[in-house]
Amino acid sequence: GIGGGHGVTAGVATPADLERACVYAGRYTEDLLIERQAAGAVYRLLLLEGEILDIVRTVPARLTGDGVSSVGALMRAENRRRVTAGGAAGLGELGVDLDMALTLEQAGLSLSSVPRVGEQVTVRTVTNDSGAAECETYTEPLAESVLDQVRAAVDAVGLELAGVDVITADPTRALAEVGG
Numbered sequence: 001g002i003g004g005g006h007g008v009t010a011g012v013a014t015p016a017d018l019e020r021a022c023v024y025a026g027r028y029t030e031d032l033l034i035e036r037q038a039a040g041a042v043y044r045l046l047l048l049e050g051e052i053l054d055i056v057r058t059v060p061a062r063l064t065g066d067g068v069s070s071v072g073a074l075m076r077a078e079n080r081r082r083v084t085a086g087g088a089a090g091l092g093e094l095g096v097d098l099d100m101a102l103t104l105e106q107a108g109l110s111l112s113s114v115p116r117v118g119e120q121v122t123v124r125t126v127t128n129d130s131g132a133a134e135c136e137t138y139t140e141p142l143a144e145s146v147l148d149q150v151r152a153a154v155d156a157v158g159l160e161l162a163g164v165d166v167i168t169a170d171p172t173r174a175l176a177e178v179g180g
Contacts, residue, residue, distance in 0.1 A: 043165070079094055
């Protein structure tokens with residue numbers, strides 16, 4: 001009942017963060033799912049009959065500083081751009097939630113911080129609000145063990161066409177090696 005990522009908080013690093021995340025998620029559901037978080041980008045592998053059709057790499061939503069505007073002002077400008085683009089620039093507006101608060105806090109920032117000119121500020125840990133600029137076709141090699149695991153997952157559920165998300169800091173190495 002919480003589709004679209006409502007109640008999801010990533011980047012939980014301390015017991016206090018976990019408590020905040022549980023309270024936040026509790027606003028949406030009584031049932032909590034707590035998982036280990038893997039560091040890195042999300043690689044969505046699209047397979048047809050075990051063959052890779054495409055791989056899309058997605059990183060969390062970012063804003064680019066102009067040396068004048070606060071993170072909050074940059075976010076409002078990005079949201080106006082997304083609304084004007086009619087969905088072509090991203091999935092929807094960036095909202096202020098606990099994931100954003102923790103992401104900014106861990107970078108030593110807040111909504112009132114003013115990033116330097118050209119500074120990239122990651123404003124979320126989860127990638128479901130990433131726009132087109134944060135998604136790219138990935139054409140580099142993947143570790144054979146990663147491909148084996150993805151194919152095994154698809155085979156386990158018996159699908160011919162499947163999209164599998166892999167989170168890893170280095171797709172050229174085994175997931176177990178990098179905590180993916």
